[in-house]
Amino acid sequence: MHNQKHGVLLINLGSPANPSPQAVKAYLDQFLMDPYVITLPYLLRCLLVKGIILNTRPKKSAANYQKIWTDQGSPLVAITQTLTNAVQHQVNVPVYMAMRYGEPSIQQSLTRLIEEDQCSHIHAIALYPQYAESTTLTAKTEVERIIHTFYPTVHISFKAPFYNDPHYLEAMTESSKHYFDEPYDHVLFSFHGLPVQHLVKADPSHAHCLKQANCCDMPNIAHETCYRHQSLATVKSLVANLGIPPHKYSTAFQSRLGKAKWLEPYTSETIKQLANNGIKRLLVMCPAFVADCLETIEEMGMQNRDIFIEHGGKELVLIPCLNDHPSWVKTITGWIQHIEK
Numbered sequence: 001m002h003n004q005k006h007g008v009l010l011i012n013l014g015s016p017a018n019p020s021p022q023a024v025k026a027y028l029d030q031f032l033m034d035p036y037v038i039t040l041p042y043l044l045r046c047l048l049v050k051g052i053i054l055n056t057r058p059k060k061s062a063a064n065y066q067k068i069w070t071d072q073g074s075p076l077v078a079i080t081q082t083l084t085n086a087v088q089h090q091v092n093v094p095v096y097m098a099m100r101y102g103e104p105s106i107q108q109s110l111t112r113l114i115e116e117d118q119c120s121h122i123h124a125i126a127l128y129p130q131y132a133e134s135t136t137l138t139a140k141t142e143v144e145r146i147i148h149t150f151y152p153t154v155h156i157s158f159k160a161p162f163y164n165d166p167h168y169l170e171a172m173t174e175s176s177k178h179y180f181d182e183p184y185d186h187v188l189f190s191f192h193g194l195p196v197q198h199l200v201k202a203d204p205s206h207a208h209c210l211k212q213a214n215c216c217d218m219p220n221i222a223h224e225t226c227y228r229h230q231s232l233a234t235v236k237s238l239v240a241n242l243g244i245p246p247h248k249y250s251t252a253f254q255s256r257l258g259k260a261k262w263l264e265p266y267t268s269e270t271i272k273q274l275a276n277n278g279i280k281r282l283l284v285m286c287p288a289f290v291a292d293c294l295e296t297i298e299e300m301g302m303q304n305r306d307i308f309i310e311h312g313g314k315e316l317v318l319i320p321c322l323n324d325h326p327s328w329v330k331t332i333t334g335w336i337q338h339i340e341k
Helices: 021-032 042-068 075-088 106-116 133-150 166-180 196-201 221-225 227-242 267-276 294-310 326-340
Strands: 006-014 095-101 121-126 155-158 186-192 249-254 281-285 315-318
Touching (some): 133 155, 221 227, 267 294
Parallel strands (some): 006 095, 186 281
16 A cells, blocks of 8 residues: 555534534534435425524524634534544544534545545545444445545545444543542433434334334344444443443433434433432433534533433533543554554
């Protein structure tokens, strides 16, 4: 392999350009009009997004973004850039980050890798541990669209979802284990939610996911694209690595949007129940996210902390995401060095 001809693209979800209602509206328009995010036919999607959501949600979302905005801008973008810089220092190939929505866009970063760095082989790593069409597949599809349209001679490869990668799990363990040094009552693993329809649609067998109560425990080809199975598998590994007793943890799903049925149990309801049941010190991990963002800092660390305390809890400890932890940098560096060989 000639190092100068290979490049790496780290892809995350994205963020508004700034925390104003106008910028949030533009971001939500791009995000929610993606057919992998809202799977309605185009005209119905337009009616819902442009006719309803974009007339009501941007102001509220902007207020939430304003709570977490930093001097460096969006936490998600700033953290992903810091991670990219750290990885770049460890490898001999160009590494750029890109956001599926917002900037730097996938097209902007691919252009830099191909036209400025003269890369003929692109290795894309979507920074989502668990597979979902609304994250993993839409990122892959956008990379393929740009390559096939503008750079048809460039070779592309994609990192598979890494929910069960031992190095990722080790990084999660290393970055969080010191939070378990102090006594705690319970651990909540909170994953980003997903509409049930998305889960069923991604099942290639069309006969497994959610067809029976223990579907995630029964080996099946559906597990390759099942967000719920992969989330629960991540939890199982982390529980073993961190030595969490079976009765001291729960798994739930956050960040619902709209009235469709989403994966259950819901995080906000689980937190209420835990507090009502006498849990006083609650640790929260968000393994679907590798970088802290609106859903972790504001939704979990502010909104859900308030819910916990209102219902009798004393302390909700939000364990940070991997962010730019040395073990996470080492993990991604290892993936890239494996590509280089």
